[in-house]
Amino acid sequence: MIFLDGENDQKISYHPIIPNDFFEDMESPWKGRVKRIHVEEAFAEVERAAEALSLAISEDFLPIISRIKATTAPLGGPKGEVVYAREHEAVWFKGKRFAPVAWAGTPGEEQIKQLRPAIDSKGRKVGLEWFTTVKVEDALTRYHEAGDKAKARVLELLRGLSAELQTKINILIFASMLLVIAKALFAHVRLNIRSLKSSI
Incomplete structure (x- = not known):
C-alpha cells in the first residue's frame, strides 16, 4: 500500500505552458505516499x-503571449507571461501594455477582451497586472x-493503515524485546561455553 521510491x-x-512550481506545490503533499492502484x-x-x-x-x-512576442517596441513595450501566484495557488496571466490602441480583429484580440482582473480568495483584485479568464478560473x-x-x-x-498497524504495534514491540533477550542469553551461554572449554 505504501509507495516505494523505485x-x-x-x-x-x-x-x-504552466510553471512547474505550480504542479509541484499542488501535488507533492499527496503524490508518492501510497501506491497508485489504491487511488x-x-x-x-x-x-x-x-x-x-x-x-x-x-x-x-x-x-x-504570441501577440506580445510579435510586437517589437524599443522601450516600454508590451509584456506578458503565464505566472504561478504561489500565495493564491493560481496560475494567471501577468502583463502590462498589451491591449491594442485600436481594435482591428488581429490574432489575440478576442482573448484580450476575455481577460478580467484576477481576484484573490477574499474577492479583492490581486493587482493591476494580474489577469485571468472565466475558462481558466473554472479549470x-x-x-x-x-x-x-x-x-x-x-x-x-494512510489513517486506515495507521489504525491497522496501531493494533499490531504491541506485538512488534514484544517480539523485538524477546529477540533482544534471546540474543543476550545466547551471548552469555556462548561466553560460558568458551570459558568452560578453556578451563578444561
Whole structure:
C-alpha cells in the first residue's frame, strides 16, 4: 500500500505552458505516499483536470503571449507571461501594455477582451497586472477540487493503515524485546561455553 521510491507511476503533472512550481506545490503533499492502484480514480481525475487547465491556459493566454512576442517596441513595450501566484495557488496571466490602441480583429484580440482582473480568495483584485479568464478560473477550480479529493483519499488510506498497524504495534514491540533477550542469553551461554572449554 505504501509507495516505494523505485516506483515511477506517480510523476508530478507537467505541462510546458504552466510553471512547474505550480504542479509541484499542488501535488507533492499527496503524490508518492501510497501506491497508485489504491487511488487510481482520484489520480486520473487530477490528471484530467490538469490537462483541462493546460488547455484553458493555452486557448486563453497563449494567443496574447504570441501577440506580445510579435510586437517589437524599443522601450516600454508590451509584456506578458503565464505566472504561478504561489500565495493564491493560481496560475494567471501577468502583463502590462498589451491591449491594442485600436481594435482591428488581429490574432489575440478576442482573448484580450476575455481577460478580467484576477481576484484573490477574499474577492479583492490581486493587482493591476494580474489577469485571468472565466475558462481558466473554472479549470483551476476543477483542478483544485480534484487535488483536494485525491489528497483526502490518500490521507484516508494512510489513517486506515495507521489504525491497522496501531493494533499490531504491541506485538512488534514484544517480539523485538524477546529477540533482544534471546540474543543476550545466547551471548552469555556462548561466553560460558568458551570459558568452560578453556578451563578444561
